Amino acid sequence: MSADAAPTGGADIDVAVFGGGIAGLWLARTLQDFGYSVQLLSLGALGAGQTLWAQGIVHGGVKYLLSGRSDPMSEALWKLPERWREHLSGARSPDLGGVRVRCDACYLLSSSRPWSRMRSFLGGRMLAGRVEKLARGERPEALRTVSGALYQLQDLVVDVPSLLAGLSEPLSCWNIEGRPLNLERREPGWCVHVGEASLCTRTLVFAAAAGNIDLSDLAGIAPTPVQRRPLRQIIVRSPGLPEVYTHCIGGGFGAEPELTITAHGSGAERVWSLGGAAATAEGLSDEALIGRARERLAAFLPGLCPPDAEWSVHRVVRVEPDAGGALPDRPYCEWASDDVLIAWPSKLTLAPLLGDMALERLGKALGEPTASDVRVELGMPRASVGAPPWLREAERAAA
DSSP states (O other), rough: OBBBBOEEEEEESSEEEESSSSSHHHHHHHHHHHHHEEEEEEESSSSTGGGGGSOOOOOOOOGGTTTSSSOHHHHHTTTTHHHHHHHHHHHHSOTTTTTTESSSSSEEEOOOOHHHHHHHHTTTTTTTEEEEOOOOGOGGGGGSSSSSEEESSSOOEEEEHHHHHHHTTSSSEEEEETSEEEEOOOOOOOOOOOOTTTEEEEEEEEEEEEHHHHHHHHTTTTOOEEEEEEEEEEEEOTTTTOOEEEEEESSSSOOSSSSEEEEEOGGGGGGGEEEEEHHTTOOOOOOOHHHHHHHHHHOOOOTSTTTTTTEEEEEEEEEEOOOOOOOOOOEEEEEEETTTEEEOOOOOOGGHHHHHHHHHHHHHHSSOOTTOOOOOOSOHHHHHHHHHOOHHHHHHOOO
């Protein structure tokens, strides 16, 4: 370790954060920017667990109001796009001024006929300030000729690999994958042993999603009850795909859009990621799921997807705090013991709120920061950003 001063209590650092996804990175940056000494230990490449599967949409909550009534998730998300814009402009810590924004506004396409009820809803008081109907001449080029009403949302889309790189750049991030790990309680705090390296910390933060279970076992504390939601995501690959960032809704109110389309990569490497009900329906084979998504995509955006496009289904299991099978509508940040904090954001969009919660809890436990410039050399590789899951195997190897 090299530092001019060490934190009080005999520890090397204030906080050791486990987890290299959006939760761990946002927490670590928030704490370090506030003045705490932080080391991040990733159980693999940054984002490789769940974060790189995200479409990158920073939601304002409109898609969760498509049932026609107020929704807790929508209330949690309403003001977050503006919060994210403050970070992305460098006006708020953590400074994400170098992160790529793929699209500064998402769109909602309604193909319902008649549109009267949906139009009244989208223009109603519940969504005032959240949506703006676009005249045909105001539409983005790729959506100028499609049928239906098009609304601009306050949502934006960030490039997830760029976000992970921007958050991690100022941090000490170590990839401990495949190395023996032991957590030893000491007074005060903990010693983290990784292979032959050791690190003493006043506090542990587990923000490693599925990894939180094993980490809790190593620390000798009861694991947080979790739920596992198997998800499928459709990837469409073709050099001719335009950039589209759109929620597509059909003939009435529902719990989610029929399709949510986001573009990733560029030029010849462009892909679409498809979410929404038509792309994630349970009880269908992969082939049937692709067939259903093809049909709905052709109905919403005729002619935009080349007929020779390559379609594939990718699978991920989302591990999150138990919410009875429902989508958690708020971050989870709770003490499992006096000096072990467990954290999940539940959605990428909610990461700033998770950072706020962690800073409040750790601030009360640790008091004022002591030495944010502490650097610990663990003698292992720095964690790098993982490859997006839609890359082919050869592309992943080269990434």
